[in-house]
Amino acid sequence: MRERNGAGCELASFNVDPDLEAFAGRGWRSHLDPADAAERDQPLSVEALAQKIAELGPYDGVARFGELAEQSALAGDQSGGIWVADQMAPLLSDPSAWYEAAAAAGNPLLLRSALGQWLKTDPTTVPKDVLARSLDNPDFRSGVISVVLGRAEIDESAEFVIAAMRKEDVGLLDLLFVHDESHEVLQRLLLHPIAAIASSAAVSFAVGQRHGPSLPEAWRPAWREAVQHMRVEDLPQHSQWRAGQLLGHLAESDPDLFEAWFTERLDEMADRGFFTLLEPHGCEVHLATLPQPHRYRLAIRCTGLPRIGPSPLIQLVGPDRDLAERLLQEGEVTADRLLEALSGQRNEILESLGPLLLNHGVPAAHIAATAAWYDTWWGPASARHRELIDYFTTLSTRVPALTAVAAAGRAQQESLLREAMQKERAERVRGD
Known part of the structure; x- marks a missing residue:
């Protein structure tokens, strides 16, 4: 243990489970003093630990994973073994048994890995009632949906999961744009009856922006419908940004x-x-x-x-x-x-429309007061009114047709300036 001045005292040595070091990864080792970390032997690789846990079989493997996850959390690691679970997926020789064991233990990471491998190796054997139970479990729902969204093919399981998606699942669609190619899953999302899901899929395409899959021409009618029904406030955060980029593009191109x-x-x-x-x-x-x-x-x-x-x-x-x-x-x-x-x-809007409104009987004072409005202002009010006085003073020279507006605006702002100066003077006296 070292103090800030570099001095330190020796603590009694103790053994750390090498499995835990690999499981916790950089999150756990980041808490070590650099000098202490340099003296340690390298832990097992994540791949080696994944192989070791997978060889234990479904129930013992899930139990061991759970032990390491609990110990890792106590050591300060927040990753929860996500990298280990991902590496385990292709090593699960009986993914249906691993899925059952993970579900029984309430382990969402391994359940997700097992489902992904199950759908990859034997998708026709995944029962719908098994998927339905996991979708009804808040701890498992996002993992099941994410597995389907990460695939390109549509099968009965994917159809079932996508059809079961609700508006509150839209946050899982924020990274659809990372797909390089358009695929069947993306098409099904584009056709989803829930507008937020369909429009989240629509903004993932590389239309008006560089990143994302290309939009197949045959999908364009469905894409246009999804865009038309898009309520941007219902989309996840990054999709909202992409929606803004898309709308700017459409205003010019469509x-x-x-x-x-x-x-x-x-x-x-x-x-x-x-x-x-x-x-x-x-x-x-x-x-x-x-x-x-x-x-x-x-x-x-x-x-x-x-x-x-x-x-x-x-x-x-x-x-x-x-x-x-x-x-x-x-x-x-x-x-x-x-x-x-x-x-x-x-600006040019006042200079163009102001004379027209005067001709249609709008009082100059109304035009001046409307143009003088500020959405936001930082600083003393007196400074704002001085700025507006300067503006209206030069307006009549630039646009003679607005001489009456300029005179009204200057008179309004001079009156408001006197009031603001009196108020600010009183605030200084009070020490506000």
Whole structure:
């Protein structure tokens, strides 16, 4: 045992089971002082330990594995012998017996290894009632499903397990994209009646992103349907990121599918009674890249919905004055509702739509207050109002048609600046 200054004292030596060293692996040895670790003999390899346990037979082997797992946990290893269990799989000469022994002992790692080998060597002999019992066991369910997801072939067992998958199993699909090739299991997942499962499979393909299997052309109709029904918030974490990449790609390469996806989400919001920003966070920016006909149709769908948060009209209309005029002329949107497209937009959107809204009777003060909105701000409020005063001071020079808006905005911000300075002065006096 060594202290921080390098001094130490000798402890009485004791023997460590070499099986435990191999089982615990690096997780256990990482707790040793480097000098102590260097003096130790190398433990058995994981492969050698796997062979040693497999030779014990199903029940004795499962018992020995359980002993080592318990001791390994006490030694600080958190892997639980997963590497040993994986190495044991091809060594299990009677996987059905190992499966039975692992199930009886409540050992999910060995049950998973045994099932994988059983399905590999003799898949037609795996009884459905055996699979059903394991799927009903929370400790075994994820392992059974993972074994099937790791295979390429569809047989009766795979069909049974995939059909039994529920929405809460979707977290097991986060790594489907690591498959190099499209295969039957992936196709069945793509056709799954639970939308979260089908859409998790859909985002695993290399569409709009580099990694993942290629999408067979014959599967494209099913893939498009899965994407259209995709609720990103129901997907596992990495799949949510991939969904964002896919949506950005679709907005440019397949705007019809993007529109169908967004329309379906709007229908859900209509049932709920209000609009809110969609997942994944930031995906609303893709609305701006859609062709004008798509943005026109979606803008009409959005205008009647109460909302929480920024309006989608910011991206759907943007600086497109022609689209804004069409919406106003056809009575699809009122000038007051179109004002939402200017929220926080001190840019080309205000410069393009501001004069149009003035012509349609929207007061300059309303336009200025809407454009001055900030989603977030760090620092004293007085600094924000000074920044906005500078903006409105130069606006009339850049866009003479917005002179009235610039004057109204500057007057509003000067009044707010005086209030903010009084409040901040009072806070300093109080020591806040």
